Amino acid sequence: MRIVFWTTVVLIVFTYFGYPLLMLGLLRFKRQRPIDKKRIEPDVSLVIPAYNEEKSIRDKLENVLALNYPAGKIKIIVVSDASSDRTDEIVERFRPRGVTLLRMERRNGKIAAYRRALPHLKGEIIVFSDATSILDREAIAQLVGNFNDPSVGCVGGLLRYVNPGKAMVGEGESQYWSYEKKIREYESRLSSLTSVSGTLYAVRKNLYPGDMKEDLADDFIVPSEVKKKGFRVVLEPEAVCIERAVHSTAEEMAKRIRITLQNIRGLLDRLEILNPFKYGVYSILVISHKLFRLLVPVFLMVLFVSNAVLAFGSKLFLVLLLLQALFYLTAVIGYFLNKKLKLKIVESVYYFCLSNLAILIGILRFFKGKKVVTWEPMR
Numbered sequence: 001m002r003i004v005f006w007t008t009v010v011l012i013v014f015t016y017f018g019y020p021l022l023m024l025g026l027l028r029f030k031r032q033r034p035i036d037k038k039r040i041e042p043d044v045s046l047v048i049p050a051y052n053e054e055k056s057i058r059d060k061l062e063n064v065l066a067l068n069y070p071a072g073k074i075k076i077i078v079v080s081d082a083s084s085d086r087t088d089e090i091v092e093r094f095r096p097r098g099v100t101l102l103r104m105e106r107r108n109g110k111i112a113a114y115r116r117a118l119p120h121l122k123g124e125i126i127v128f129s130d131a132t133s134i135l136d137r138e139a140i141a142q143l144v145g146n147f148n149d150p151s152v153g154c155v156g157g158l159l160r161y162v163n164p165g166k167a168m169v170g171e172g173e174s175q176y177w178s179y180e181k182k183i184r185e186y187e188s189r190l191s192s193l194t195s196v197s198g199t200l201y202a203v204r205k206n207l208y209p210g211d212m213k214e215d216l217a218d219d220f221i222v223p224s225e226v227k228k229k230g231f232r233v234v235l236e237p238e239a240v241c242i243e244r245a246v247h248s249t250a251e252e253m254a255k256r257i258r259i260t261l262q263n264i265r266g267l268l269d270r271l272e273i274l275n276p277f278k279y280g281v282y283s284i285l286v287i288s289h290k291l292f293r294l295l296v297p298v299f300l301m302v303l304f305v306s307n308a309v310l311a312f313g314s315k316l317f318l319v320l321l322l323l324q325a326l327f328y329l330t331a332v333i334g335y336f337l338n339k340k341l342k343l344k345i346v347e348s349v350y351y352f353c354l355s356n357l358a359i360l361i362g363i364l365r366f367f368k369g370k371k372v373v374t375w376e377p378m379r
Contacts, residue, residue, distance in 0.1 A: 005307055005317075008303040011292065020182065020183055023285075027186065039145055040148050041144070042123055043073050043074075044069075044126070044140065044202070045120075045205075047077050047113075047126060049113040051087075051107070051376070052084060056132045057087055057091060061076070061091070061094050063135055064076055064135060066137065068140075069144075076099045077117050077120055082107045108214065109214050111213070112373075115210060124206070126204075129241065130198065132199075132244070135241050139157060143155045143239045144202065149232075151231060153227075154204070154207065155203075156184070156236065157201055158235065158236070159243060160242050161174040176351060183289065190281060193233040194285050204226075209222065214373050217266055220263060220290070221266055253357070253358045255358075256359065258362075260359045261365060261371065261372045297356040297357070301360075304321075304324055307324060330345075331354070333346065334347065
């Protein structure tokens, strides 16, 4: 039982701390050559999926129309996933300014919306961005500049969260993405990104997997497909998009459960990418970043149960069990004192437990055969 306990400790510590240290170590011996990036202005298509986004779509379109990129070189396409509010009406008002509206007559989800847009694209670069994301004026130009390097097939933007309401779940999400940003920087320098932020990324049109299954997440499938075809997936930290952090625990749970289901199915759909004999370092990155993250709630349960068994005969393991209990109690306190208690350690513990609970629920739903195709706007 001691072996089980310490093995799960090592796996958890590696997933969150050992993995970035491993990449830092590997970067001392191996790294990709620098990107040959420069200002280029090819024709691009910006695709924006939208479902019932009447509160956001006007600001989004005003934002992208003001980007520092030649107006004649960018085609803006909004794909409405059978919106039932005023989204389509608002988008139509932008038609004289060059915005194209494509409407899905029934809800089919984001992947189907992207597939609908493919025949209408302009140029060889596709940029995808969510309806709620506000882009920096240079975001498109910064993304596209990386494609001057013929080895680059996909470029991820940098997501930043703002949390005006200071909700604890939002603060935890912001802290998580600060950590995730560093992970992605290391991955980009060492090999390729294992995933991109779906809020903003670009890909060469000829590399986009148009036959992608509708219950998968493009932010993992597209980078893995690009890597399989021998191209690089890189992070562009100057291509910034801003999102408001989720304020509701229920909404964050729903989002994390959806992401978990899509990630599990995505890994199963791309099992060959886990073969280090074929994909080398990149496979190790995917296993460490994607697979182990999904397994953390299982590790945590095994850790607690093995600790409880060992606590009967050891003061050391009794203390460790009490520390585990205190850790989870901190998360419970954070839940009930959401806006009253502003301690970063509590916010971090709360978000860690919330995320892993959502992953666990997602795993259980996967085994029940649950699939997620559509999405709901997060406010």
